[in-house]
Amino acid sequence: MKNMPAALVSRVLRRIAQKSARRVPVASCNYSNDATFEIKECDLYLLEEGPPVTTVLTREEGLKYYRMMLTVRRMELKADQLYKQKFIRGFCHLCDGQEACCVGIEAGIKPSDHVITSYRAHGTCYTRGISVRSILAELTGRRGGCAKGKGGSMHMYTKNFYGGNGIVGAQGPLGAGIALACKYKGNDEICLTLYGDGAANQGQIAEAFNMAALWKLPCVFICENNLYGMGTSNERAAASTDYYKRGNFIPGLKVDGMDVLCVREATKFAGDYCRSGKGPIVMELQTYRYHGHSMSDPGMSYRTREEIQDIRSKRDPITLLQDRMVNSKLTTVEELKEIGAEVRKEIDDAAQFATTDPEPHLEELGHHIYSSDPSFEVRGANPWIKFKSIS
């Protein structure tokens, strides 16, 4: 029984090997079904115990996480390219380097849970279910974009995903409110409210902490600490850089945000905590962004090239997972390369769509002002220009 998938895989591989003379014929591979890994212990605050320090990764899960992280990585790099080619305008905040966060979080929750994040949202948009096509087309402002071109980079939404928020920290109270709705409805759902190390200093985050704790809202507050709030490092912005302790009376965990398995386990732990009715919890994900704050920031004036290179070579989330999986025979380099080729094709197709899909009809300029209302007229740039507004 155990050999069946292995035999299947080896058959496929042999067929591929026959197709391409360049490929080294692979002898029949025995893939492991799963492997156990040690993960970094989380620092705890106001907690007696934390997430486990070992976890089991199945082959299926591993391949899924790898594919997802690689897709996010390539999608962000493609966005970089499209921005430089002027297909994308305005703000574009990329999250390459932080893939383990969005993928690890998704791996630790259910689709029926709720997520809200900041403007550095493209990765989370994808993990929450928006296709690369719809994301890139929204970035290029086309009618095939997930918000029909009306929102852009910072305003993408889907079921149980509330954006993409342009105002730093505003998503804090919003997420607590979504958690309130979960508690109100009594449906065992939780809300994960993500914010950055910069946003952690917003007053409204403290207000959200207070009310979430007071009312025991099932909210996991997640600080994605990528060490810099725009051009300002942690130490220059925060009197206390222990972001996982900043909830004061709320328990917290400090998590290795470059390890997708660590993030997954911490998320599961935090989710269980909330679901048991104990109230909110704070998670700090220690992560890193390779790009600058946005496409208008080269990201070199406040940090060194060496620092970026160092992290890329030692802590890259995709490389980390890849090495783990290959070394424990969950996969091979060749199989991962195939996945890479598929991902490349998906991104290229999406980019092709995003650069050729037409812009929205001008008539749609006035649409979606109000929900569920009869149509009415919206004023344009002068009194003679009128747009019809449809809900």
Place this chain on the structure above:
Amino acid sequence: MAAVSGLMWRPLRQVSGLLKRRFHRTAPVALQVTVRDAINQGMDEELERDEKVFLLGEEVAQYDGAYKVSRGLWKKYGDKRIIDTPISEMGFAGIAVGAAMAGLRPICEFMTFNFSMQAIDQVINSAAKTYYMSGGLQSVPIVFRGPNGASAGVAAQHSQCFAAWYGHCPGLKVVSPWNSEDAKGLIKSAIRDNNPVVMLENELMYGVPFEFPPEAQSKDFLVPIGKAKIERQGTHITVVSHSRPVGHCLEAAAVLSKEGVECEVINMRTIRPMDMETIEASVMKTNHLVTVEGGWPQFGVGAEICARIMEGPAFNFLDAPAVRVTGADVPMPYAKILEDNSIPQVKDIIFAIKKTLNI
């Protein structure tokens, strides 16, 4: 004999009385309801009707409301649906918006709209714009309500009118009730609306009783958002107002009527979307326009009405320039004589009307 006839006559009298009652149309008893009770009733009915509706704000629950508008609601509905918040406007407004995004129907009370300035980002950027930015995916069925504008002796930081500020923003609906009927009908419409609605109440009106017409006593009584009401028909001049000043306009109209000037007084009821049709039709009839509001003149509600009149068909019907009566262009002073002269009084409205009519 008398006993027997009593036995006969009493039932006969009762029956004939019943018959009389059936054929008599008796007028229903005129019900006097204060604006406060009208809002309370409206919220109570909507809380009962839809369990997704809930109220949050400072002192709304155990204190019965800072101005007692939510009196009795916490006792009836409990902690889950009537929620006292800490003094964290930005936080609880954001929480209310998030709850609305996730499918509930919150009523978020600001103790006064002056404090909404702390939370204005959540009202505008998180609530008003979201349906548009999401391309129609994410609606925000929320009501922000509370007292707006000048009160009595509360000075500059507690007296600002936000009609123009909120009325400026696409994606929001903004309503401004004057009397009890307005208040009940508009709060119910606001709660049932799937969009963010700002309801600007007036603290000085809370205790004022008005006659409640029979239809307003129904649990499904709604005042449509976006429709003004002509409170008084007239032929010589159109006077447009919202909130408490509507009462002053009616007083001015009564005084002027004795002098043979008939004012048509329009109660806007809604600031956004503004009912320009009603205003234009009236101006085209009377050929004169005065707007009256409590807020500051610059970039105010009256300024918008005048601009639209200029741009529309009614301009050609004006026999005189349209004129605005507003609050004085100063932060609200404290001393009574100064405060009294910082808001539009009846005499100021009469003066403006007479000037416009050149009498």
